[in-house]
Amino acid sequence: MNASGQIDDLPPLREVIARHELAAKKSFGQNFLFDLNLTSRIARAAGSLDDHDVLEIGPGPGGLTRALLAAGARHVTAIERDPRCLPALDEITARYPGKLSVVEGDALTENYRGRLKAPVRIVANLPYNVATPLLTGWLCDEPWPPFYASMTLMFQREVAERIVAVPGTKAYGRLSVLAQWRCQCAILFDISPSAFTPPPKVTSSVVQFAPRTDPLPCNRAKLERLTAAAFGQRRKMLRASLKSLGGAALLEQAGIDGERRAETLTIAEFVALANLLP
Numbered sequence: 001m002n003a004s005g006q007i008d009d010l011p012p013l014r015e016v017i018a019r020h021e022l023a024a025k026k027s028f029g030q031n032f033l034f035d036l037n038l039t040s041r042i043a044r045a046a047g048s049l050d051d052h053d054v055l056e057i058g059p060g061p062g063g064l065t066r067a068l069l070a071a072g073a074r075h076v077t078a079i080e081r082d083p084r085c086l087p088a089l090d091e092i093t094a095r096y097p098g099k100l101s102v103v104e105g106d107a108l109t110e111n112y113r114g115r116l117k118a119p120v121r122i123v124a125n126l127p128y129n130v131a132t133p134l135l136t137g138w139l140c141d142e143p144w145p146p147f148y149a150s151m152t153l154m155f156q157r158e159v160a161e162r163i164v165a166v167p168g169t170k171a172y173g174r175l176s177v178l179a180q181w182r183c184q185c186a187i188l189f190d191i192s193p194s195a196f197t198p199p200p201k202v203t204s205s206v207v208q209f210a211p212r213t214d215p216l217p218c219n220r221a222k223l224e225r226l227t228a229a230a231f232g233q234r235r236k237m238l239r240a241s242l243k244s245l246g247g248a249a250l251l252e253q254a255g256i257d258g259e260r261r262a263e264t265l266t267i268a269e270f271v272a273l274a275n276l277l278p
């Protein structure tokens, strides 16, 4: 931060947006953060950056990108789908020579791995319309441990709650099991709708993911098959919802009461059941 409280000497984001006529588009899930103190808080929450490459999805006009670079990130690779944002991002590239690579493309299909040098942190204010598929893709990375050392991601609060939910709660489901099987996950802080332009309808949360070095041994595809069946009919007893996978016999083999419901099972119990699937 410089003497006037700014994180860099680039123009304020509102000016950048106006000059490049970057009216937010709903189809791209665009809700921009203009407060660079807030984006700096997210960058700080990601941990040390000077010894990491950073992958950012959806830089938009570059609020978080600037914070990552101001925090000293070794290198930032930013994938942006909206070509209208590229001229604004070029100004940041010019301010930080050799530190920022912007790739125009869809993060769901773009092959960015080869651009990243380990260790890597993923840091992003994710577009809400593709946030869950992006996260699932990173959690399903093979082989494990994955290509990233940590993820610091912003989601709608409801998605964040599903990620960290514990057994016995309404939010506990497939995403909780997959995320917590492979990572330690924690909600760091919330961001109110008023911080964004345009303001979304709901509160957002920043979630930190630390990949487990030794997740309980399990085949990911089997675990996913199991949780899809169990939570697909979450109100039913497991002996009914898991019928097609072996039902009562499978549950008995794992020593799990068939009258229980999916939301009561711990991750270790899901893993034990998945390991019995053919």
Ligand code: SAM
Pocket (backbone or CB within 6 Å): 028, 029, 030, 031, 032, 033, 034, 057, 058, 059, 060, 061, 062, 063, 064, 065, 079, 080, 081, 082, 085, 105, 106, 107, 108, 125, 126, 127, 128, 130
């Ligand atoms: N990082 C900026 C900020 O915090 O102000 C913008 C965040 S905005 C919630 C999400 C950004 O992701 C938008 O810039 C949008 O154009 C971009 N985006 C949407 N879908 C995308 C995709 N499939 N791949 C890459 N970027 C995408």
